[in-house]
Amino acid sequence: MSNLIEPGSTIGIIGGGQLGRMMAFSAKERGYKIAVLDPTKNCPTAQVADHHIEAAYNDAEALNKLAEISDVLTYEFENVDASTIKKVIDQVRVPQGTNLLLITQNRLKEKEFLKKSGIPVAAYAKIKTVEELNDSIQELGYPAVLKTVQGGYDGKGQYVLKTKADISEAALLLENGICILEKWVEFEKEVSIMVTRNERGHISTFPVSENIHQNNILLKSIIPARVSEKVQEETKKIAEKIAEKIQLVGVLGIELFITKDEDIYANELAPRPHNSGHYSIEACSDSQFDMHIRAICGYSLPKVELLKSAVMVNILGEHLEKSLELNESKPSWHVHDYGKADVKIGRKMGHITILTDNIDKTLKEVNETKIW
Ligand code: AMP
Numbered sequence: 001m002s003n004l005i006e007p008g009s010t011i012g013i014i015g016g017g018q019l020g021r022m023m024a025f026s027a028k029e030r031g032y033k034i035a036v037l038d039p040t041k042n043c044p045t046a047q048v049a050d051h052h053i054e055a056a057y058n059d060a061e062a063l064n065k066l067a068e069i070s071d072v073l074t075y076e077f078e079n080v081d082a083s084t085i086k087k088v089i090d091q092v093r094v095p096q097g098t099n100l101l102l103i104t105q106n107r108l109k110e111k112e113f114l115k116k117s118g119i120p121v122a123a124y125a126k127i128k129t130v131e132e133l134n135d136s137i138q139e140l141g142y143p144a145v146l147k148t149v150q151g152g153y154d155g156k157g158q159y160v161l162k163t164k165a166d167i168s169e170a171a172l173l174l175e176n177g178i179c180i181l182e183k184w185v186e187f188e189k190e191v192s193i194m195v196t197r198n199e200r201g202h203i204s205t206f207p208v209s210e211n212i213h214q215n216n217i218l219l220k221s222i223i224p225a226r227v228s229e230k231v232q233e234e235t236k237k238i239a240e241k242i243a244e245k246i247q248l249v250g251v252l253g254i255e256l257f258i259t260k261d262e263d264i265y266a267n268e269l270a271p272r273p274h275n276s277g278h279y280s281i282e283a284c285s286d287s288q289f290d291m292h293i294r295a296i297c298g299y300s301l302p303k304v305e306l307l308k309s310a311v312m313v314n315i316l317g318e319h320l321e322k323s324l325e326l327n328e329s330k331p332s333w334h335v336h337d338y339g340k341a342d343v344k345i346g347r348k349m350g351h352i353t354i355l356t357d358n359i360d361k362t363l364k365e366v367n368e369t370k371i372w
Helices: 018-029 060-069 082-086 099-104 107-116 130-140 164-176 229-245 288-296 317-329 359-368
Strands: 010-014 033-037 051-053 072-075 124-127 144-148 158-161 179-183 187-197 203-205 209-214 217-223 250-259 264-270 309-316 334-337 348-356
Touching (some): 010 060, 018 033, 018 288, 033 060, 060 082, 072 288, 082 099, 099 107, 099 264, 107 179, 107 264, 130 144, 130 164, 130 179, 158 164, 164 179, 187 229, 187 288, 203 229, 217 359, 229 250, 229 264, 250 288, 309 317, 309 334, 309 359, 348 359
Parallel strands (some): 033 051
Antiparallel strands (some): 124 179, 144 158, 144 179, 187 203, 187 209, 209 217, 217 309, 250 264, 309 348
């Protein structure tokens, strides 16, 4: 029992966005204190934290300070420098370790890990030069997508090649470093699943979410995903296998493609709670944030139950004003506002979770608001 990080302890979070904020809400409910490292004054997590260290995520001195005042460290996004974290590992518990970060912040390592673990992924090739791009595209065929190995998110750092004419423009991505070329998967649905594991090896999965993107940004999630029982079961098994193989501690989000023939391909891993899991706050017996806090503090993990079907809609900058009016006109909709000061088009400002007995009817209601 001595391995437990008990209520009253301080959880240090690297990154002060909405994920950190929702982790903090969950931790506070359980009696923990929160310290956050983020360069932005009054960032979403700082608004609900006990301590805010205002500095860059990779500032070694600041991280040291965070480690000093924390009993356990976690991160809310994957672009944290693993080597900086390694420097404080003797000083404070970092249950997620750095291996998970190293794998998930590099698309090539991620795909190699998945392939080696026996998880189906789209055919891919490592690309360093235009010649390699020319050779590999002949092997993989069109369409294919070229992605930078590091630093891309929400579709940034990607180029879809439809014909030979796209090669020269796609090749510009190589100026940013090594890329990965992936065969295009003709998917019917994009889904995701959150999985939690603790140090004792307990694993607990969430229901499968069906995700709808617009301009490569998540717009809506539908839970449970409208896929067969077989696909749901298979996706859960994939999630459990990944959690085991990667020796996960905490929550991991897994994005996958489902084809018409019900083939499943893993696309991307997020070593933290994920946007498509926000529905779990209201719709599940434990949210992804509850489970993350339980796991990193060493507690046993419950089986997560879906209490009700749900539709989650993201509030981006352009939706904010109208969405906040829904607090009045749709009293049963759960409107979350992340408290961000700068409203920008495409920036995630909040989300709405709608619990429902009828997904089609709810999607229609969402459309009728004409906000999205
Ligand atoms: P990612 O950054 O890898 O999540 O990619 C962003 C979006 O591009 C995904 O949500 C998919 O809609 C699409 N995409 C990425 N890779 C592929 C692929 N190999 N086949 C089909 N669609 C893809």
